[in-house]
Amino acid sequence: MKNNNSNLWARIKRNRFAYYFIMPTLLAMLFLHLSPIVQGIYMSFLKLNQFTLQQYLLAPFVGFENYYKVLIDVNSPIRIGLIEAVRNTFVYTVVVTVGTLAVGMVVALMVNRKFFGRPIVRTLFLFPWIVPTYVTGLLWGIIWLREGGLVNVMLVDWLKILPFKISWLSGPNTIWAIIIPSIWRFWPLSMLMLLAGLQTIPEELYEAADIDGAGPWRKFWMITWPMLRPVWFILILFGLIYNTYSFNIVIMMFGFGAGYPGEWGDLMMTNIFRNSFQLWNFGTGAATSVLLLIVMITIVNVWFRYFKKSEELR
Amino acid sequence: MNISYYARKRITDIIISIVMLAFLAITLLPIGWMVYSSLKDSTDIAIGKVGLRRAGSDILKIVPTDDNLLILSADGGINLYQAKDLKRLKYVSFKTAATSYFVDEDFIWIASANRGLIKVSRENLQQTHSFGPIAKGDVDLNKVTTTCIEKKADSLYVSYEYKRYNDVAVYDAETLRFIKNLPRAKGIYFPNAGVIKTEQFAGIGDEVFSRASHKGLLYLGTGSGKLYKYDLQSNKIVAQIRLASGHLLVRWHNYIDMWKSVNFGLYLKNSLIICGFTMFFAMIIATFAAYALSRFRFPGSDMFSNAILATQMIPMIMYLIPIYIMFVRFTAMSGIPVKGTYPGIILIYSAWFLPFSIWILRGFFAAIPKELEEAALIDGCSRLRVFWYVALPLALPGIVATGIYIFLQAWDELMFAWVLTNADTMTIPVGIRLFVGNYQNRFDLMMAAATVATIPVVVIFFLLQRHIVKGLTAGAVKG
Numbered sequence: 001m002k003n004n005n006s007n008l009w010a011r012i013k014r015n016r017f018a019y020y021f022i023m024p025t026l027l028a029m030l031f032l033h034l035s036p037i038v039q040g041i042y043m044s045f046l047k048l049n050q051f052t053l054q055q056y057l058l059a060p061f062v063g064f065e066n067y068y069k070v071l072i073d074v075n076s077p078i079r080i081g082l083i084e085a086v087r088n089t090f091v092y093t094v095v096v097t098v099g100t101l102a103v104g105m106v107v108a109l110m111v112n113r114k115f116f117g118r119p120i121v122r123t124l125f126l127f128p129w130i131v132p133t134y135v136t137g138l139l140w141g142i143i144w145l146r147e148g149g150l151v152n153v154m155l156v157d158w159l160k161i162l163p164f165k166i167s168w169l170s171g172p173n174t175i176w177a178i179i180i181p182s183i184w185r186f187w188p189l190s191m192l193m194l195l196a197g198l199q200t201i202p203e204e205l206y207e208a209a210d211i212d213g214a215g216p217w218r219k220f221w222m223i224t225w226p227m228l229r230p231v232w233f234i235l236i237l238f239g240l241i242y243n244t245y246s247f248n249i250v251i252m253m254f255g256f257g258a259g260y261p262g263e264w265g266d267l268m269m270t271n272i273f274r275n276s277f278q279l280w281n282f283g284t285g286a287a288t289s290v291l292l293l294i295v296m297i298t299i300v301n302v303w304f305r306y307f308k309k310s311e312e313l314r
Numbered sequence: 315m316n317i318s319y320y321a322r323k324r325i326t327d328i329i330i331s332i333v334m335l336a337f338l339a340i341t342l343l344p345i346g347w348m349v350y351s352s353l354k355d356s357t358d359i360a361i362g363k364v365g366l367r368r369a370g371s372d373i374l375k376i377v378p379t380d381d382n383l384l385i386l387s388a389d390g391g392i393n394l395y396q397a398k399d400l401k402r403l404k405y406v407s408f409k410t411a412a413t414s415y416f417v418d419e420d421f422i423w424i425a426s427a428n429r430g431l432i433k434v435s436r437e438n439l440q441q442t443h444s445f446g447p448i449a450k451g452d453v454d455l456n457k458v459t460t461t462c463i464e465k466k467a468d469s470l471y472v473s474y475e476y477k478r479y480n481d482v483a484v485y486d487a488e489t490l491r492f493i494k495n496l497p498r499a500k501g502i503y504f505p506n507a508g509v510i511k512t513e514q515f516a517g518i519g520d521e522v523f524s525r526a527s528h529k530g531l532l533y534l535g536t537g538s539g540k541l542y543k544y545d546l547q548s549n550k551i552v553a554q555i556r557l558a559s560g561h562l563l564v565r566w567h568n569y570i571d572m573w574k575s576v577n578f579g580l581y582l583k584n585s586l587i588i589c590g591f592t593m594f595f596a597m598i599i600a601t602f603a604a605y606a607l608s609r610f611r612f613p614g615s616d617m618f619s620n621a622i623l624a625t626q627m628i629p630m631i632m633y634l635i636p637i638y639i640m641f642v643r644f645t646a647m648s649g650i651p652v653k654g655t656y657p658g659i660i661l662i663y664s665a666w667f668l669p670f671s672i673w674i675l676r677g678f679f680a681a682i683p684k685e686l687e688e689a690a691l692i693d694g695c696s697r698l699r700v701f702w703y704v705a706l707p708l709a710l711p712g713i714v715a716t717g718i719y720i721f722l723q724a725w726d727e728l729m730f731a732w733v734l735t736n737a738d739t740m741t742i743p744v745g746i747r748l749f750v751g752n753y754q755n756r757f758d759l760m761m762a763a764a765t766v767a768t769i770p771v772v773v774i775f776f777l778l779q780r781h782i783v784k785g786l787t788a789g790a791v792k793g
Contacts, residue, residue: 008613015612017697022618025603025668032637032665033625039636048639056643110334113327123779124338127345130775132726134743135764139348142757148362150347157362184344189786196787238626245629248728248743256760257747269729272631277733282635289632296627 044287050280059283066287078275078284084263085271089244092179092267096246097239099183101232104190109224111191112198122195129188137252140181144168144253169254174265178250185249186242190235197231198224233307240299244292245269268292352762353564359757369560373535375415378528384436385541386415389560390426392439397528400543400555406439408432409561414461416470423465423487425472427458431490445490462504469493471503517551518542568762572749575759578766580738581745587656588731588741589724592663596671597717599664601709604675605701609687619676622669630666630729637662638733654736662730667720674719674785678712679705715781722771742767 012019042057044066052059069076111122131139143150152165168177201224209219225232247269254261261270268288276285317325351359355367369389377384378397385393390410394403410426417423421442424432433443460475470485482499485492496503512521520536527533531552532544539557544550573579606612607619641653652658682705690700728743735744746767749760775782 011613015610018606018610018612018615021602021606024599025672026618028599028665028668029621029625032662033628033633033669036633036636036640037628039640040632043636043639053639053642054646056639107334107337110330110337113330115327115331121334121338123776125341126775126779127342127772130772131345131768132722132743132771134726134728134746135348135768138746138760138764139344142351142359142761143344143347145360145362148358148360150344153362153364157364184341192783193787196783241627247630248726251728252743252747256750258751269629269631272629273729276631276635277638282639285631286635289629289635292629293627293632296629300627 040286041290043282044290046283046286048282048286053280053282062283066283067291069284070287070291078281078288081263081266081271082288085266085268088175088264088266089268091175092182092246093240093243095179096182096186096243097236099179100187100190100239101235103183103187104192104194104235107187108191108194108198109220112195125191126188128184129186129192131185133185133248134252134257136181136185137249138256140177140184140249141169141253141256144177169265170262172264174262178253178261178265178267181249181253182243182246186239190239193231193235194228197228201227237300237303240303241296244296247273348761348768349765352568352758352765353566354758355563355565356756356758359761360755367563369409369411369563370537371539371557371560372523372537373539373541373557374413374524375417376524376526376533376535376541377417378526378531378533380529383533384417384422385535385557386417386422387539387557387560388413390424390429391557391560392422392434393557394439395541395555400541400553404439405558406434407561408434408441411563412458412461412474414463416463416465418465423463423470425461425463425470425474427461427474431463431470431472431485433490443490445485445492464503471496473500473504512537515542515544565758568758569766572759572762572766575754575756576745576748578742578745578763581740581742582766584656584735584739584745585725585741588659588663588739589721591656591660592667592724593717593721595660595664596667596720597713600668600671600675600716601706601713603668604672605679605705605709607672608676608679609684609705622672625669633662633666634730634733641734653734654739656739659731659734659739662734663724663727666727666730667723670723671716671720674716675709675713678709678716678785681712682708711781712785715778715785718774718778719782719785722774725767725771 039057045061045063046052046057046059047062047065048059069078070082071079073079107125111118111125115121128136142148146152146165146167146169149168151168152162155162156165166173168174205223205227206219209223214222246267250261250265250267251257251270251273254265260274261267272285272288272292275281275288353366354363358367371391372388373385374388375384375386377386381397382403383395383397383400385391385395387393390408390413392404392406392408394405395401396403408424408426408429410424410429410432412427414425415422416425417436420436422434422436424434426432429444431443431445432441434440435442458474462471462473462475464471465487468487470487470490471482472485473482480498480500482496482503483492484494484496512523513525515522515534518534518536518540520538520540522534523537524535525532527546530546532546534542534544536542539559541555541557542551543553545552607615638653641658645651645653686708687700687704690704691697695703726743727741731741731744735741742763746760746763749756749763
């Protein structure tokens, strides 16, 4: 035991240089990451609103009341909005994650061929990803406009697919009005990653498959997709996290940063933000974000475990 | 059906290329629409007029003589027609807006909002003198709706209908030299200014803007640029023509107005300062930590790197609520303002982007061969010197690329900025919302501002594309 301790001390001493180097990061992490998170968890048990704001952590302790309001209380207005936000966030996250991966995969395969002007085409495909997300929100807010929006003009006036101009930014269409811009904004990143992965697949595998007489479809599912495994694992993981926490595009699209996305467009982040910084219910806001964090940790763990398990099966 | 394998492959290839280019076009369409919208009129965006508007060719003045007919239209077009068979002899367009004319025997004077005063010779329709835009300084050129021009003796009296609409400016008619302003003189010189008298004639669909008679013939000019020749004896329309439609109205001016309509320059400056300092601080701290993580396996290093990854999982709002309350509380206790100051937001941004920077930089340091540093150590260099003289220079391109990436991320950040900045320290994403709101609905200016906010990002990205892409994809491919 004593030996072990001195061993540890010796290792620490030997690596003291590394400790100096991580010291600033460690301090920043303690004061600006760990401390707010701990406080946030504690605040979810407090009755914290604009009246008790100045009392900070001494605000009245109410136990699980905030959680009760968010999860169980049927009469609480926060819960009504939250159920819709949860539903929208679920649909949004799944569709956007899968959509960006699918579009990115298709385009990555397209630009991985040899053709004239390949570098230029690849660069141009990255364009949507460079546009800031708040610009994406504003821009698509203009595109979805009922009278003047490009989509309605194209569908109704030019192609005559729809008989009349429909409203995209209210009603059930809203969910598509937020999903499509998000896919448009984020798929080039998937393409970039998958393309980098594609270039590591050895050509011999495809040649062998050619000799065995495999078609393109079979080659994709038997060679390309399994070989890209580490890439899409990361992409789905980060997609799940970032899309669940999506905020900028949605908040900027409705009323150009001032409006309420409505019951079919409200996401968790916009919901919590409105709760906290427009209705000044910090307690319930903190409670909701704690719940969201728990759900997120569960999802990430499940995904990691699934990945590890299937890795072992291989 | 005997298509060879290679021919079939070639055809498939071409089809895929076509599909790819079509998809590229669709992908770029929204960005094109943004830039295009920024050159349009705000109302056109709202009502869905896709094409650019053309300047209206309302016929403002008709000057008939024995042989010729001088037709002056609102888009600055000067048309010279033959009086007998209405054949066009000459056409000059000065592309003016809010035009008004004064004509005498030898010259035509044009007053306009965008081009100022122009003096044109009637003989060859060439410009002889001009005097830059009338509306200067505090006057928003886009808001000048009407100008009025009158000549008395050797002076030109010009008024423009905006803000100081009571003032009349006096110019020298010969050289267009500015003489003086006559405050509150409009009622005297232009009692009916701004009122276009329109009349309805039998058989003419549009409203008549101007009329002139000459030797038993009446010429009527309408709002849609049509000219009717009307015989007064027989009460019949003898002939009619239509003027060429006006020039396209590309509103480059939106890119000037956007800086005045809201204080966009301030927001741009704030964004540059905040993102610049964030990049600087985050990079300095992250470089040390990333080097330590990539070179040492010290007790706690696994926990440390796991903690860095775990921060990516925590919702931003979970930091924001306590940090906001901490800021408010801190200011209440100490009297030092934190919320709404540069240091406050820079501190939070640096901390927020730190884990991700470390994660990317670690990959760059890991790519440097260890042997180099080991050789230096054997030669008797201290660890600090090895870091400073061996590792740092080799990782510098990676550090720059990561820094730029963090800059772009901070440029794009909205939620923290919304809550933690005030009117003086607002960044672009917060300030750009003000174009559309309670007291104005300027979609055109908003799109112009969005374009301006996108340009630096695009430029920076394409300059450093290779490095950024390398840093981002390195981790994923290795697994």
